[in-house]
Amino acid sequence: MSRLPTVTLRVPENTESDGREPSPDNEGALHSSFCQLIEEQSSLVAGAIEMELQERGREPSALLPPPHPMATTGLEPEQGEQHPGYATTLRILANMPSRTIGRSRGAILSQYYNRTARLRRRSSRPSLQQLSLTARSSLRHYDLESDPAHSTLADKQSLLELLSLPPAQRSHMLLEVPLSLEEKRSLRRQLSQKRSTPGLRAHSADPTSPCAWCQDCIVLGCRTFWYRFLALVHTAQPWHYALKQIGGRFGSSVLSYFLFLKMLLMLNIFSFLLLLVFVVALQAAYPPAVASPRPFTGLEFLTGAGSFTHSLLYYGYYSNTTLNDPSASSPSGNTSPPRATQLPYNMPLAYVFTIGASFFATCILLMYSIYHSFGKSYHVGSSTGVLAIKVFCAWDFKVVQRRSVKLQSENICTQLKELLAEQRLRSCPLSLPQRLRHITVLLLAWLLALGTVLGCVVAVHYFSEHMHVQEQGAAAGSAWQQEGVLLALPLIVSLLNTLMPHFYNLLAAWEKQDSPGAEVYVAICRNLLLKMVVLGLLCYQWLSRRVVCSAKECWETCVGQDLYRFVVMDFIFTLLDTGFGELLWRLILEKKLKSKQKPEFDIARNVLELIYGQTLTWLGVLFAPLLPAVQVLKLLLLFYIKKTSLMQNCQSPSKPWQASHMSTVFITLLFFPSFLGAAVFVSYTIWSVKPSETCGPFQGLQTIYQTLKVWVELLEESNPNIAWFSWIPQYLVENTIFLFFLTGVVLAIIYLNIHVLRGQHRIIRLLEEQIANEGEDKRFLIRKIRSIYEHKEHCA
Amino acid sequence: MGGSSSLLPQEALGEYQELTFLNKQEILLAYKRFSELLPREQRENACSVRVPKSQILTLPELRPSPSRQANPFQHRICHVFSTSEDGDDSMSFEDFLDMLSVFSDAATSDIKSRYAFRIFDFDDDGVLDGKDLEKLVNCLTGQGEEARLSSIEMEQLIRNVLEESDIDKDGTINLSEFQHVISRSPDFVSSFKIVL
Numbered sequence: 001m002s003r004l005p006t007v008t009l010r011v012p013e014n015t016e017s018d019g020r021e022p023s024p025d026n027e028g029a030l031h032s033s034f035c036q037l038i039e040e041q042s043s044l045v046a047g048a049i050e051m052e053l054q055e056r057g058r059e060p061s062a063l064l065p066p067p068h069p070m071a072t073t074g075l076e077p078e079q080g081e082q083h084p085g086y087a088t089t090l091r092i093l094a095n096m097p098s099r100t101i102g103r104s105r106g107a108i109l110s111q112y113y114n115r116t117a118r119l120r121r122r123s124s125r126p127s128l129q130q131l132s133l134t135a136r137s138s139l140r141h142y143d144l145e146s147d148p149a150h151s152t153l154a155d156k157q158s159l160l161e162l163l164s165l166p167p168a169q170r171s172h173m174l175l176e177v178p179l180s181l182e183e184k185r186s187l188r189r190q191l192s193q194k195r196s197t198p199g200l201r202a203h204s205a206d207p208t209s210p211c212a213w214c215q216d217c218i219v220l221g222c223r224t225f226w227y228r229f230l231a232l233v234h235t236a237q238p239w240h241y242a243l244k245q246i247g248g249r250f251g252s253s254v255l256s257y258f259l260f261l262k263m264l265l266m267l268n269i270f271s272f273l274l275l276l277v278f279v280v281a282l283q284a285a286y287p288p289a290v291a292s293p294r295p296f297t298g299l300e301f302l303t304g305a306g307s308f309t310h311s312l313l314y315y316g317y318y319s320n321t322t323l324n325d326p327s328a329s330s331p332s333g334n335t336s337p338p339r340a341t342q343l344p345y346n347m348p349l350a351y352v353f354t355i356g357a358s359f360f361a362t363c364i365l366l367m368y369s370i371y372h373s374f375g376k377s378y379h380v381g382s383s384t385g386v387l388a389i390k391v392f393c394a395w396d397f398k399v400v401q402r403r404s405v406k407l408q409s410e411n412i413c414t415q416l417k418e419l420l421a422e423q424r425l426r427s428c429p430l431s432l433p434q435r436l437r438h439i440t441v442l443l444l445a446w447l448l449a450l451g452t453v454l455g456c457v458v459a460v461h462y463f464s465e466h467m468h469v470q471e472q473g474a475a476a477g478s479a480w481q482q483e484g485v486l487l488a489l490p491l492i493v494s495l496l497n498t499l500m501p502h503f504y505n506l507l508a509a510w511e512k513q514d515s516p517g518a519e520v521y522v523a524i525c526r527n528l529l530l531k532m533v534v535l536g537l538l539c540y541q542w543l544s545r546r547v548v549c550s551a552k553e554c555w556e557t558c559v560g561q562d563l564y565r566f567v568v569m570d571f572i573f574t575l576l577d578t579g580f581g582e583l584l585w586r587l588i589l590e591k592k593l594k595s596k597q598k599p600e601f602d603i604a605r606n607v608l609e610l611i612y613g614q615t616l617t618w619l620g621v622l623f624a625p626l627l628p629a630v631q632v633l634k635l636l637l638l639f640y641i642k643k644t645s646l647m648q649n650c651q652s653p654s655k656p657w658q659a660s661h662m663s664t665v666f667i668t669l670l671f672f673p674s675f676l677g678a679a680v681f682v683s684y685t686i687w688s689v690k691p692s693e694t695c696g697p698f699q700g701l702q703t704i705y706q707t708l709k710v711w712v713e714l715l716e717e718s719n720p721n722i723a724w725f726s727w728i729p730q731y732l733v734e735n736t737i738f739l740f741f742l743t744g745v746v747l748a749i750i751y752l753n754i755h756v757l758r759g760q761h762r763i764i765r766l767l768e769e770q771i772a773n774e775g776e777d778k779r780f781l782i783r784k785i786r787s788i789y790e791h792k793e794h795c796a
Numbered sequence: 797m798g799g800s801s802s803l804l805p806q807e808a809l810g811e812y813q814e815l816t817f818l819n820k821q822e823i824l825l826a827y828k829r830f831s832e833l834l835p836r837e838q839r840e841n842a843c844s845v846r847v848p849k850s851q852i853l854t855l856p857e858l859r860p861s862p863s864r865q866a867n868p869f870q871h872r873i874c875h876v877f878s879t880s881e882d883g884d885d886s887m888s889f890e891d892f893l894d895m896l897s898v899f900s901d902a903a904t905s906d907i908k909s910r911y912a913f914r915i916f917d918f919d920d921d922g923v924l925d926g927k928d929l930e931k932l933v934n935c936l937t938g939q940g941e942e943a944r945l946s947s948i949e950m951e952q953l954i955r956n957v958l959e960e961s962d963i964d965k966d967g968t969i970n971l972s973e974f975q976h977v978i979s980r981s982p983d984f985v986s987s988f989k990i991v992l
Contacts, residue, residue: 099922099970171814178910180879181890181897184815227813228820244991252986377982387953388960389981391929392912392974395936396987397867397899405867409938413945416937420949423956660982768963775964 093782112177168219238262242643249404250601251396253657254646257603258639260666264614265635267365271358271621272628278354279625280312282345286323303483304564309557313564313626316557316695322346348697348707352686355622359679362618366671373664387419390656407652415656445511449504449526456496456530457537464489464541490562490569493534497612498573501527501605520655520662524604524669531612532673539619539681543689554695556623563620564627570613571634578645586649601650603657606642607666611674618678622685816897823893825992830892868935872915899990908988909978913971923968929954 093099170191174184239262247255296307310317323345394412399405430438471485504526513519542559585599617631687705691698698704712726731738804827812823867873871885877895878885887895897903898911917924918931930950937943945953961969961977969977978984 174815175817176904176907178907180877181812181815181894182879182888185811185890188811188815230819248991252983386960388957388977391933391936391953391957392916392977393981393984393987395869397869398987398989398991400867406938409868409936410943413937413943416933416945416953417949420945420952420956423952658983659986771963772965775966778964778966 108177108179112173167216168223171220171223239639246643246646247398248400250646250652251399251404251408252659253603253662254601254652256659256663256666257601257606258643260607260663261610261635261639261642263369263667264610264670265632265639267362268614268617268628268631268635270365271362272626272632274358274361275354275621275625275628278350279318279347282323282350283318283347284312286319288317288319290317299483302565302568303486304561304568305483305486309561313624314557314560315623315625315697316554318351318625318697319347320697320699346711349711351625351697352704352707355625355682358621359618359682362675363679366667366675369667370664370671373660373667377658377660377664387416387423390416390419404652411652411654411656414654418656441511445507449507449529452500452503453526453530453533456500457533460489460493460496460534460537461541463492486561487565487569490565493538493566494569494573496534497531497570497609498577500530501608505602505605517656520604520657524608524665527605527608528611528669528673531608531615532677535612535615535619535677543685554692556692556696560620560623560627563616564624564630567613567616567620567627567630567634570609570616571638574609574613574638575641578641582645582649598649598651600653601646603653603662608669611666611670614670615674615678618675619681622682812893816893817900817902818893818897822896822900822992826893826896827889829992830889868938869915872918876911876914896990896992899988901989901991905978905985906975908985909975910971912978912984912988913974916974923970924974925968926954926958929957929969 174188177184179187239258243255243258243262246258290310294307294309300306300308304313308314324342390412394415396408399408429435467485467488470488471482501523504523507526508519508523511522513522542562582599582601589595589597589599613631613634617627620627685704688703691701691704693699698707701707716723716726804824809820809823812818813820816823818826873895874885874887877891877898878887879891880886880888898907913924916928916932918928924932933950933953934944937945958967958969961973963973963976
């Protein structure tokens with residue numbers, strides 16, 4: 001034991017006195033000699049001593065309050081084996097940078113100064129080679145025996161560093177530095193005092209020219225103005241208080257549903273405004289001659305037919321001519337002087353362009369939201385560390401109500417227990433017969449789910465055929481019969497869409513998935529599959545014009561009316577579902593079963609209902625331009641009804657729910673099957689379907705797309721100079737090679753990104769190994785220091 | 797609200813706006829709530845008065861309840877944000893603003909994670925070790941006997957957490973390792989929030 005310290009002291013000296021880079025062969029020898037020494041020394045005793053060291057390392061540092069890092073108060077040696085070396089070792093340990101990094105004022109300031117200065121210099125993400133240790137540079141100046149004088153010197157140094165920043169950067173830095181408000185104010189006062197003394201002006205990097213001073217003033221002024229504007233915007237946000245209430249009682253998971261609703265509302269308001277300004281308002285100003293408008297009965301709100309048929313709501317109302325055309329003769333025959341501001345307005349072109357523009361803008365907005373969400377919720381290497389994340393991030397500080405806090409604690413406890421049980425299960429896997437049984441149950445459940453989807457689709461198909469037949473018969477009957485026949489199909493479809501998710505929930509309860517996260521995904525999958533397949537069938541039916549409808553000559557108005565009925569029915573069934581599912585269920589639980597539990601708010605099911613409703617709107621925009629307005633009204637009412645029902649009847653879900661992750665999933669689902677499907681349907685209609693002969697803006701044309709071709713040809717004829725303009729639709733849109741090229745480019749970008757990600761994964765692994773090795777080094781050195789002291793004790 | 801804005805000097809208001817993540821309305825609302833905690837005669841100079849911890853804990857965001865199921869981190873929050881030299885965890889108005897600023901919407905993830913680390917460090921030694929983690933989990937799961945984890949589960953949990961987050965393998969989690977874990981969770985920023 002006494003021999004070893006000398007041996008170990010020799011080995012580091014040898015390597016340092018070399019003075020040149022060790023060759024790979026030497027490095028190998030170095031590592032193996034370290035390994036050998038570590039193995040010789042390490043034993044259970046070493047482990048016990050290390051534990052003791054850590055335990056003791058805690059006590060002296062408890063005497064260090066944050067603003068005075070280096071107040072080296074003396075330690076009282078504990079009972080047991082005591083060496084004077086212990087005190088020094090423990091003091092050293094307590095003052096290690098990794099333990100004091102969050103607390104010493106000078107270190108914090110210098111770290112933030114370096115970070116701000118680096119931010120100023122760089123314009124984009126720094127490459128990995130540039131990562132330097134500048135953040136810790138002034139920590140290296142920290143001496144072990146630092147006295148208060150030394151610490152004030154370090155402070156002064158950091159103050160000087162701060163002065164060299166321009167004022168905008170400085171105030172930004174002061175905002176972000178994690179010191180208390182008192183200290184920030186005193187720092188600010190000191191800095192402004194120092195700035196006013198002319199002596200230090202020469203040291204600071206600020207040029208003394210009035211130009212730069214003006215610039216600084218302008219920047220600061222703009223920044224204050226910008227903060228004030230942001231504050232105004234923040235308070236003007238709709239439903240700010242309501243959302244805060246919901247978040248405070250139920251947490252982020254339920255809040256995500258309402259935020260999703262708000263996003264859909266904004267999208268719809270945007271589409272509606274676009275259509276209003278360019279299509280609806282102008283047509284309303286120049287109404288076409290309508291033959292014998294029907295009397296208004298209240299049933300129109302439900303069926304969309306009757307007096308609504310020939311109104312702004314539907315496609316058939318819009319004219320196919322140029323409005324306000326100066327060359328057209330005036331109908332009254334009076335010689336009214338031509339007004340100076342006669343602007344002809346080509347309605348068909350406006351119609352198709354506005355619909356195209358609203359779809360394009362919605363696409364861009366959705367892609368931007370997905371990109372934004374993905375950036376926040378997906379990280380490189382984020383699949384591990386679930387337990388640690390749950391322990392550190394699970395507590396939602398927004399929740400303030402007593403009962404909700406208790407519920408949250410219970411939920412977290414259950415989730416932790418589930419995660420631990422899952423881990424134990426993974427460490428001892430199931431036996432073969434159990435696994436087989438599990439797989440059979442899964443297969444059976446999926447077969448059942450797919451079978452029900454198929455069954456529903458076939459049922460809808462046959463029912464619509466039956467309705468078609470009924471409609472022929474009811475044409476002679478009363479008005480009520482006619483309207484009743486119209487409403488039957490939407491009723492059945494909405495009924496299926498409301499009942500089947502409950503069935504899928506029961507199926508999931510029988511199935512018992514491994515992890516609760518998988519349960520949610522499976523439920524969403526099945527639900528979405530059902531809705532999208534049924535919608536697909538309906539789209540096919542609409543396009544093949546086997547629609548139960550009253551205005552046969554104008555099939556687009558027919559389809560528009562059908563979609564209107566679907567939207568209204570969907571709303572009614574959502575209300576019924578809220579009433580029965582939440583209100584009635586709570587009353588039953590309370591009165592009959594006398595349990596304190598309330599029904600849970602099923603977030604996934606509700607969000608999918610919203611997505612379904614939005615798909616219907618997007619499908620119907622071409623045929624009923626005012627449908628976004630209907631959707632806006634529907635969403636507004638839905639917000640208040642859902643909120644009231646939530647507050648009165650529900651409790652937050654007990655399953656774990658990662659709010660931002662699931663929000664990303666939902667926005668992706670909104671984009672991928674829902675919006676893209678609607679866009680494909682509308683594009684197909686514009687491209688290949690023959691519009692009706694007698695009504696609407698595209699009467700008599702072969703396809704709606706022909707409008708654009710005709711327009712381009714007209715432009716070419718009128719002005720031969722812009723013949724190149726016709727090149728765009730011909731070569732870019734109609735030619736498929738361009739699309740293939742674009743797809744190829746996108747695939748190449750994805751491939752490159754995947755490889756970059758893989759490289760980053762690898763670097764993270766290597767860095768983690770390096771940090772673990774540094775930890776080993778630390779332990780090794782501590783043991784060495786201890787053994788040297790012991791050796792000195794023995795010799796002394 | 798108009799009355800309290802006349803009591804808070806304009807210059808101080810501007811300085812607070814610049815040095816915290818709160819906007820003007822939030823600062824004024826905080827001032828109103830803070831002065832309500834004080835007895836009537838001290839409301840004039842609310843800026844300079846310190847409020848004892850018991851009063852602070854009557855705020856609904858931090859309120860204890862008879863069944864002791866309030867925000868379990870209330871004591872730690874008061875302790876971390878208090879700058880009183882007596883160690884009695886009393887908070888001045890500036891400490892209160894500090895707390896609201898860190899817990900606000902606009903605060904950066906870096907600041908939140910630093911303060912979260914200090915709140916979770918129950919023994920104030922600059923690292924999270926096994927004992928800190930145990931106290932943290934007990935706070936999370938609540939005070940009821942049936943709600944706590946058994947000792948075997950607790951041991952397994954602490955072992956797993958340390959395995960996942962302790963990179964240098966010294967048995968404790970320091971600030972950098974904590975921030976590394978937090979950076980992988982996108983929900984942290986939205987759950988580490990208190991809105992008045």
